[in-house]
Amino acid sequence: MYSLPDWAFYPIATALAAGMVITAMSFGESGHRSPEEIRAEGIAFADDSLAALTLGNGLAAEFLTDEESQFARISAARGPFDGIQSAGAFFTLSEDEIEALEGHRVRLTFVVRAAEINGAEQVRLNLFIPGRSQGDWQSSPVTSEFTRVTLDLTPAQCDWGFAYVAVWPDWATDRNQIDLERVEVNALEPVTCDG
Numbered sequence: 774m775y776s777l778p779d780w781a782f783y784p785i786a787t788a789l790a791a792g793m794v795i796t797a798m799s800f801g802e803s804g805h806r807s808p809e810e811i812r813a814e815g816i817a818f819a820d821d822s823l824a825a826l827t828l829g830n831g832l833a834a835e836f837l838t839d840e841e842s843q844f845a846r847i848s849a850a851r852g853p854f855d856g857i858q859s860a861g862a863f864f865t866l867s868e869d870e871i872e873a874l875e876g877h878r879v880r881l882t883f884v885v886r887a888a889e890i891n892g893a894e895q896v897r898l899n900l901f902i903p904g905r906s907q908g909d910w911q912s913s914p915v916t917s918e919f920t921r922v923t924l925d926l927t928p929a930q931c932d933w934g935f936a937y938v939a940v941w942p943d944w945a946t947d948r949n950q951i952d953l954e955r956v957e958v959n960a961l962e963p964v965t966c967d968g
Contacts, residue, residue, distance in 0.1 A: 831852075
């Protein structure tokens with residue numbers, strides 16, 4: 774009976790294990806989308822992808838589920854101009870997502886409501902890209918029901934380099950909490966812009 778020499782066992786075993794891993798991974802579904810697919814389908818942060826939310830100083834969030842949906846409850850202890858400025862509670866867009874949106878008008882849709890306890894009366898919304906800053910927060914009233922709030926923007930620059938989709942609950946009183954259920958980002962028509 775033939776026996777594999779000891780010196781050959783480990784390289785062959787390693788190659789077989791690597792082959793099994795590569796084969797198994799090739800059957801998995803890839804989450805990567807091209808800029809063209811992103812442009813056609815849009816970007817959505819909802820359900821489990823809400824966990825991609827990043828929080829600036831002065832903000833806190835908890836991820837909750839009720840009988841109807843998953844949402845992030847965001848509370849603000851300060852305003853965007855108090856202390857260290859940040860993008861608030863934000864989602865960072867990937868390089869492919871940025872490439873898909875650059876050179877287009879952009880529509881942001883936030884599905885948001887005032888939280889049941891200490892519900893804010895307003896929410897501030899922004900898309901931080903080159904040419905947009907803290908002075909570009911746009912305020913919108915919120916109610917006790919999930920409502921779609923839309924923000925259409927025409928970027929001044931075509932070459933972004935970064936993009937943060939941001940929200941900041943009202944903080945002027947102790948009514949400082951919102952529930953964020955969904956954010957959608959869609960490319961609209963191409964525009965002429967600088968850079």
